[in-house]
Amino acid sequence: MALNELKFVIKADNPKTINTEYYHFGVVGSGDMEVIMEKKELDGNAEVKIVTPVRGFDKIWELVVTKFVKENQLGDVFIDINDNNATPVIVHMRLRQALSEINKLATVSQKDIWDNMQEKDFVEATARERAIGLVDEGTFTELAGPKDRISSPHLPVLGEAIGYDDGCVTGVGLIGKKPVFVISQEGRFIGGAVGEVHGAKMVGAFKLALKAYEDIMNEYPDSYEERRPAVVISFETGGVRLHESNAGLLAHAEVMDQIQDCRGKIPVFGVIGSKVGCFGGMGFVAAATDVIIMNEQGRLGLTGPEVIEQEMGKDEFDASDKGLIYRTTGGKHKYIMKDCNFLVEDKVEDFREKVQEVLKQPFEEIEKYRRIGSLKLIEEQAELVELAVDVNPGDARDMWKHIGNETADELPELTVEEFLKAVKIR
Amino acid sequence: MEIQQGLIGKGREAIGIIADNDTFKENVIEDYSFDPEIGPGAVIGTVNINGEAATIIANDAMAINPKFPVVYFGIIGMEEANKMAMAVYYTIEADKEKPIEEKRPLILVVDTPGNGPGKVEEIIGMNKATGGYQLALAEARKKGHTVIAIVIGRAISGAFLCHGLQADNILSLSKEFQTMIHVMPLTSISRITKLDIERLEELSKVNPVFASGAEFFEKLGGVEEVVKKIEDMPETIIKHINEVREYKKAGQAEKTGPWGRGLLGDQRGGRVTRMSVIEKMNEEYEDVAEKYLKA
Amino acid sequence: MKFLRLISISKPTIEKEGAKQMAHDKEKVWNKLEIDFKERKKNAEHLVKEGKIVESKDTVALLEAVIKTGDKVNLEGNNQKQADFLAECLCKVNPEKVNDLHMVQSVLSLDSHLDVFEKGIAKKLDYSFSGPQAGRLADFIKEGKLELGAIHTYLELFGRYYMDLTPRVALIAGFEADKDGNIFTGFNTEDTPVIVEATKFKQGVIVAQVDKIVDKVQRVDIPADWVDYVIESPKPFYIEPLFTRDPALITDTQVLMAMMAIKGIYAEYGVQSMNHGIGFFTAAIELLLPTYGEELGLKGKICSYFSLNPHPTMIPAIESGWVKSIHCFGGELGMEEYVKERSDIFFVGEDGSLRSNRAFSQVAGHYAVDMFIGGTLQIDKYGNSSTATANRVAGFGGAPNMGCDAKGRRHSSESWLNCGQECGMQEKAIGDLPRGKKLVVQMQETFKEKMDPTFVDKLDAWKLAENANLPIPPVMIYSDDVTHIVTELGIAYVDKCSDLNEKMAAIRAVAGYTEIGLMADEKETEALRQKGIVKTPEDLGIDVTKANRSMLAAKNIKELVKWSDGLYNPPARFRNW
Incomplete structure (x- = not known):
């Protein structure tokens, strides 16, 4: 299969290069892209390379990058893009943002x-x-x-x-x-x-x-x-x-x-x-x-919420209950459990x-x-596991209560500051 | 491929084959003894291998842990992983004064379908139990013990990470014995990544990077040697114990363990990019090291 | 002997009735419905325990007693509230006894709403919205399991309840009832009054499921005289939290488009009253009022009056003093306490709970708002807007009613007059008389997920009409009602266009890299920009680099709770802490 690799060479009317040797911008998230812009001797041309999993939109890529190069009069620049299904508007926005950041380099410390x-x-x-x-x-x-x-x-x-x-x-x-x-x-x-x-x-x-x-x-x-x-x-x-x-x-x-x-x-x-x-x-x-x-x-944690729901059933663990997920694996809970x-x-x-x-x-x-x-730490953990067998928590709140937090239900609602003052840890 | 009668689900029988006859003392390591009610899926104890004492840790795929509903048939849950970790620490403690050549080996007999995906496991922190077992094994290795893992059945994902992948050398019965080494079956990979299952099956025949099985792991440097006959197991294990001991005595510990397997992967052509990345980082660091070391 | 005596005792009554009926040929009977009603009540007499109470275990029997084959039956599938227990029971009636029902209901939302067709109990359907069941509905139509009457907009359907689609039996839901039959529907009153009035006053039967039967209801929303049976259902009735949008999911692009809408439309026309269609674009607009709206000095000049469900994303704007009044179509899970404590803003009874009413909100949304603004799925090259896809019959909801110019409106407002004044095609239609116009704004990015283009040559609605045997393609808002189109590239003020060609050029100018947008002519677009028919973010003076999530008054559900001082109580699925 391999990825789709596109290359375009574009000549703007009054091309100027960028004011830095190398600049990287962006994250290749779903629907997004990253770009590297580098100074390169290209006879005034701008060279654009795109690697993308998407096929059938080559023409649109050409239009978008050509527009970008021409409206910014770029030349002697190599523009290297890794794309993951970004729409033309996102592509244009990221390219514009990258250039804006490059231009700021001169003035922003x-x-x-x-x-x-x-x-x-x-x-x-x-x-x-x-x-x-x-x-x-x-x-x-x-x-x-x-x-x-x-x-x-x-x-x-x-x-x-x-x-x-x-x-x-x-x-x-x-x-x-x-x-x-x-x-x-x-x-x-x-x-x-x-x-x-x-x-x-x-x-x-x-x-x-x-x-x-x-x-x-x-x-x-x-x-x-x-x-x-x-x-x-x-x-x-x-x-x-x-x-x-x-x-x-x-x-x-x-x-x-x-x-x-x-x-x-x-x-x-x-x-x-x-x-x-x-x-x-x-x-x-x-x-x-x-x-x-x-x-x-x-x-x-180890296992994601959907897998637990699959294994134990929705009545035991409802993966759509975000509050439950945070009580089970979130920062506040882990803090209580040390x-x-x-x-x-x-x-x-x-x-x-x-x-x-x-x-x-x-x-x-x-x-x-x-x-x-260490052996000592593992023995401590083993004790905690035995405690879990005794308490048999249906919900993390059961452990919090057992540890001494009477107002267990309110703990998720408190700000971090309030929480740290009020909470009792294991 | 001729399918052979394998050892899946037969951890205890495997102990019998691997160890010297009738030397298995379950739940005992030197002066320490374990409560048999805890972590029934983890079988630990002392055996003799080629005449010397060794710690053995195996999975019992017939056991069910009544306290934890998601832990059954060889799954490594919190009790099991903690028990296995303690077995390792007691082993280290028992031989702590001894020189390398006398430190007893640890044999990991691997046949486990995974870790426990349960609610209590998440509340209490399953990750600490598995992480704890890994650290214990890594410590044993670095203190001079020889750790050999042998896959006789299933070696899956996080369970294999803690019970197996920290060993000095990893052996596996060949695919004829239906051994299964992988993170997830292709059907699950297909469902989660939304990649076409036919395509994955096609690719898995040639690309070791996600294909399931001992032979693929061997190519990647994940398994040191594939064993083709059950009766060859004891001999092969002894061979590897000796080899690893020699490396440790000669101060060449980097030839074994996860790092050593990384080198193997490079040599065998299964993981070639890895080394070049690490080398690149070294190179680039050298250029700026002064700034950081002499701040 | 006994039998004969019975006959002789009741003889006089039968004679009287009989006389009426025997005169059938000579004289018409004008109270057939009344007679029929009384017969049904008699069939069900033995099931009534006290007052109007029927036990939940007898519900199926009750339905078999009061519903007859061929009846028009209304079942409360509202947007939010579902008479789910009654729906389940309806699916359990014996199809040999009761079949060929004609369902007239607002929303198809539960599986049971379609199961009733699968079981051969119902045959025909007239409705308005079917979002959750859209796919299955399309299949049923194709397979002949269901005969579709028509898809309506809510107010239109309500109107037909009073014309040719009057229900014979209405199955409704409420919170509480007393034994006499007074019902409290409170926060989720929604469509109930309009359904009950039409049904009851044509001698129909009203069956209500309530969460609890009490001695005295909190407030009388439906008077006992209008109700025949009340049943305490085993579980409280189901409510869909349809209008809650998590601010954490709003994207930077949606923020940009919301800013454009606020500056280029709300501020430009001085829009004081509106309805916001469901979705993330309007949620972003709501959350930008206290920040961007404040920056532009717009408080008091826009967004004072709403015909709107209690959107949690409205909380910051309300708390910041932007809003004078909101009338709600229905409720929204989690907003009960907040609404109670803000009775100056919402329509709240003396008992402290909201009174919602879809019919009246729709009336307001038609005649009394200056603007409708909402998202869509597809816009064709002419500007017709549709949410139909080839294999899903989703229906319309309230959009066609609110998203159209109210030709009957006669009162003026600044916004209405401003919009009418610049309407390019008005003179051709009515000569030189001044007239206002409602702003109808459609918002969407040029490409949706997976490079799915918004702007198309031909709407998928055409294919749907073919697949589902509909008489015409279902269009949500027609081009002659759309006044503005907002994409990430700018706003097309299509209402300013003097003819269809100019309108099409304006649409091309904001359609980006879609096949429609690629046909845009640079010079044409430039000319339109000069005329002010197309405005880009730059033309509007918006700094795109500032258009991002940090502008939102609340960035996640937890911040909304904070804004509300803890009064907003989000449902479990939105609570991510």
């Missing part, structure tokens, strides 16, 4: 861009925005990013749209003097599910973090604590990408192995606050981190500040936030 990102709702932020926003201003360097154009080798044959970061943004930044290796999953790209490239990027980030640890221990034998690297994962995923299921599954095992390598060396943070939540095999990975930070909208360590408000800033705060603590203290990874 990186600091302003970063500041805006901090104010954004975490749940609305893209993976890239979260990666940049979770570390100190201006310190993020993306690794194996869209510029390298590494996309999935397996999706095209299935006719599925590709993305130049395969739905995973990896890189390194700083929090204070600590190198922080960031993995940020994009839920809009195939549900953030893990394929070969996505998984390799996760593993690669861990490997680099561990190498940095070795280097810093060697370089600063007496003052490594303030430079101890960390890994921060912004989870947004359903688990294994079915289109590449075997590769995805093997990648999950590799990541877990890396987390074990980090034990006693560098702290690993799991940050969960995006629309898709963290499910499937990645739910296991999240549980294995040192510190988990969630907001109200975040969800963490499956997440911190519950924060909704902005990117709130997450970054919490990571920063925890990182100030000595490593031995950070390790105490763990919920699994």
Whole structure:
């Protein structure tokens, strides 16, 4: 099958190139697209390449991109588009937005861009925005990013749209003097599910973090604590990408192995606050981190609600009852159960500040936030399981009440601030 | 393909074949003993392999866990995963003073249809149990234990992730024994991704990346070796135990485990992009490392 | 012996009746319906326990007693409220005893509404809207299981209840009844008064299911004199939360189009009274009033009076002081408390609960609003607007009634006069007399999901007419009523066009890359822009980069709850926290 690849060369009347070497914009979500615009010697022409799963609309693509190039008088530019069923109006809008961002580069500072990102709702932020926003201003360097154009080798044959970061943004930044290796999953790209490239990027980030640890221990034998690297994962995923299921599954095992390598060396943070939540095999990975930070909208678990309904019947679990889903896997519930360590408000800033705060603590203290990874912790979990047998909860509220929350029904209605004051955790 | 009488659903029988005769002590690991009422689907204990003590962990596909309605026929639920994790930790504890060559191996006998998709499992956090078992196995490996997994039946998705995929080396009976290694059957993949089932079936014959089965996993570097006869199992396991021990003694642990299988996948041509991505990241990091190491 | 004595006792009455009937040839009988009514009541006498109460277990027997073969039967399938228990029981009557029924009802919404045809109990149907059952209905028509009378708009159907489609029996639903038969329909009164009046005053039978039989009803919405039987149903009647739209699902494009509508139409004409058709575009408009509307200084100048269901997305605008009054067609699940506490805005009884009334809201929507605005699925090159697809008979609901110019209107308003003044084809029709016009606005993106074009050469309605044997293609709003078309590319002020050709060019100008839009001529489009017949977002002075979700006064259901101070109580399926 393969994907449909289109190429157009367009000559505008008074072409001018863009004022940057390279710019990437957008997310290859369903009905959307990403674009890279690069300066390139083309004799004044603009070259447009489009990779899309859609067939039969070549003519319309030509019209849309020609219009865009001509109305903006672009030349000596290479426009590289990965599309996933975007309508002409979305295509035009994204191209216009990308160009607008490029033009702003001259006047808007990186600091302003970063500041805006901090104010954004975490749940609305893209993976890239979260990666940049979770570390100190201006310190993020993306690794194996869209510029390298590494996309999935397996999706095209299935006719599925590709993305130049395969739905995973990896890189390194700083929090204070600590190198922080960031993995940020994009839920809009195939549900953030893990394929070969996505998984390799996760593993690669861990490997680099561990190498940095070795280097810093060697370089600063007496003052490594303030430079101890960390890994921060912004989870947004359903688990294994079915289109590449075997590769995805093997990648999950590799990541877990890396987390074990980090034990006693560098702290690993799991940050969960995006629309898709963290499910499937990645739910296991999240549980294995040192510190988990969630907001109200975040969800963490193994099985998705539809599958539970299918298995147990609608009377036991109604997947259309969103309140039930949040009571079962949402941030507030996980906080009560001590499956997440911190519950924060909704902005990117709130997450970054919490990571920063925890990182100030000595490593031995950070390790105490763990919920699994030793015999003692597993025995504690086993006790919790036996408690579940006794309480036999029909609903998470039964556990909350058992733990001592008399006003269990009201807890979902409270703001985060009110909740943290009123709640009793396990 | 000649279909052979397999071992699906026969975890206990497999233990009998793999271990030295009559050496299976169920629910016992050194001084520790387990409550048989807890996690009946997980069979753990001590056996002798080639004369030396080893911990064995298997699935009992005939068992039903009366406390958890979604846990039956070999499904790994919370009790099961926690029990398996504890078996590993007790093993580590038992041999903690011993040198590598004396640390007892762990044998994972894999025949499980999956994890428990239940409401209580989500409320209490099934992901911690499975994650916990994975971490325990990874720790055992890194402390010098040899972990060998052998797939005798079904190795599905998250259950295989925790019971199998953290091993040093993974073996599997061949497809003639109806072994099943996959994330999901093609019918489910088709339904969820809305990809045409015929197309998937066609592709699965040649592309190991989502096709089900030991042979495909072998190509991807997910399985080290496929075993063609049941009676070859004990010998093959012993061979791999020795091989892995040698690597660990020589400080070459990266040749085994999930990372080692990643290298295999590259060598065998099943997962070629993976290595190039990791190398690219290394390259690009080198260019900026100074900024981060000397902040 | 006993038998003879009985006859002799009742002889005088029979004689009198008999005399009437024997005079059949010489003199016409003018109260057949009354006689028939009394006979039905007698058949059911033994089922009545006290007052007008019949036990739920006797419902099927009751229906078999009071319904006769060939009857016109109304069953409350309203937009929101469903007499679901009575519908189920109707499906259980013996088709040998009762068949060939002619169903006249507003909405086909439950499976039982079609099961009754499958079982051979009902044969013919006249109705207005069938969204949830559209596919199955199309199949039934094709297979001959159902004979379609006609699809109507609500007010039209209500009118026919008083002409040639008067129900013989009406099966209705309410919250409470007392033993005398007074019924409280409250928040979800909807179509009940209009149905009951038509039925009862032509000697028809009224059977009501209620959630609870009480000593004294909270309020009398349907008086006991008009009701024959009340049944306490095993479960409360079903209500569809049709009009709740989750703000989290509103897209940036919908925000842009809403901004265009507010600036280019609402503000431009000074639209004070309106109906918003169901959908996300209007939800976006509602949520932009406190933000974008405020920015433009429009409070008090637009959006004061609504003929509208209690949309949760109206809460921010109400709370911000934009709205003076809303009359509702029906209720909306979760809004009960909020409405009760806002009795200055809504039509609320002394008892504190809403009184809705679809018939009167539709009247207001026809004559008393300045504008109808809503979404659609397809628009043809002439500007005819349709929601019909080839294999689904969905019907119309209220749109044709509200989405048309009310030629009988005589009172003026700023908006009505402004629109009439610029109507390009008016002079050709009535000479130089000034006359106003209702704004009828249709909104849709040029392409819907999966690159499905909105603008087409020929409406799918043609194919549907063929497939379902309809006399003419079902069109929701005809081109001569459409005054404005809004797409993501701009607004076509089609009403300003002086002839059909110019109108078609204006439509092409906003139809983007669809086959219709690709036929647009650049020079023609430019000329139309000069004339102000086509306006792009730039022409309207709207900064597209600012057009995104952050402009919405509430971005999700939880924020709506906050706006309402906790009075809004969203149904489970919308509660995602």
